[in-house]
Amino acid sequence: MNYRHAFHAGNFADVFKHAILAGLIESLKSKQTPFRYFDTHAGAGRYDLRGDEARKTREHEAGVQRLLDAARLPAALHIYLNLVRALNSGSNAHDVAIYPGSPLLASLLMRDVDSATLCEVQAEETAALKKLFAGDARIGVHQRDGYAALDAMLPPPERRGLVLIDPPFEAQEAEFDAIEAALARALARWPTGMYAIWYPIKLRQQRASFLRWFARHKVPKVLCAELLLHPDNSALRLNGCGMVIVNPPWKFDRQLAELLPALREHLAQGRFGQQRVEWLSGE
Numbered sequence: 001m002n003y004r005h006a007f008h009a010g011n012f013a014d015v016f017k018h019a020i021l022a023g024l025i026e027s028l029k030s031k032q033t034p035f036r037y038f039d040t041h042a043g044a045g046r047y048d049l050r051g052d053e054a055r056k057t058r059e060h061e062a063g064v065q066r067l068l069d070a071a072r073l074p075a076a077l078h079i080y081l082n083l084v085r086a087l088n089s090g091s092n093a094h095d096v097a098i099y100p101g102s103p104l105l106a107s108l109l110m111r112d113v114d115s116a117t118l119c120e121v122q123a124e125e126t127a128a129l130k131k132l133f134a135g136d137a138r139i140g141v142h143q144r145d146g147y148a149a150l151d152a153m154l155p156p157p158e159r160r161g162l163v164l165i166d167p168p169f170e171a172q173e174a175e176f177d178a179i180e181a182a183l184a185r186a187l188a189r190w191p192t193g194m195y196a197i198w199y200p201i202k203l204r205q206q207r208a209s210f211l212r213w214f215a216r217h218k219v220p221k222v223l224c225a226e227l228l229l230h231p232d233n234s235a236l237r238l239n240g241c242g243m244v245i246v247n248p249p250w251k252f253d254r255q256l257a258e259l260l261p262a263l264r265e266h267l268a269q270g271r272f273g274q275q276r277v278e279w280l281s282g283e
């Protein structure tokens, strides 16, 4: 395991993923009853964009920094961006210095009655999570395989909530296989849960079988959003990314249809840009 998310924090893929995550968590708050948030691949929770890793790649400059500098963004982006701004409000500098990973973003949106289960395999990242959430009784941090944790922890006692699956994809095919196997078991235990699965886009055909898996397994309500900044014909770079959402909130496709064109416009890395929102099954 070589992957360290600190090299990529706040890049275009994080912006895509975290803006959608914020929308999903907000939708869970429309009911008063508590929900549980599961993060199977949690990372360190919070990233220092002035640290060595982020300074080496500067990926956030073509990601979250662009949106913070943009005028007239759709409402679907406001909650996410306001959280990033609030985290950086102590700094006089124009450049964003602190970037929230999915666990911190979720914790800032959760209410007192909601709770979160965070799984991470790397000791250093787990230690960072434990430090970040020390004293927050809503949040449990576990150093363990996130896929196996779902077998043990689903369904949650609240019977409402969201599972974010955001693996490092060090081996593309193997990771898709692992997600499919874990989802099949998770959906059998908790068919009404909301699941959001992030995936990278390099070559067109690499994700095709994964996207067909949902219809093949008769998962009833599945929405898919993709953002492409380069044509999907090169294995050498991250050309785009996608999110599959099982049991999405009502009218979430409309929210995505508002969000994605703005992301494409502001995160463009050249003249090419595509986005799509599609139901893989149900509607």
Ligand SMILES: C[S@@+](CC[C@H](N)C(=O)[O-])C[C@H]1O[C@@H](n2cnc3c(N)ncnc32)[C@H](O)[C@@H]1O
Pocket: 001, 003, 004, 005, 017, 039, 040, 041, 042, 043, 044, 045, 100, 101, 102, 103, 119, 120, 121, 122, 125, 144, 145, 146, 147, 166, 167, 168
């Ligand atoms: C893409 S990063 C997560 C980023 C995080 N979700 C966010 O949005 O801020 C993937 C993380 O998964 C961890 N990881 C890899 N395999 C894992 C597994 N089987 N179970 C739990 N965590 C794993 C890696 O150490 C890495 O920190």
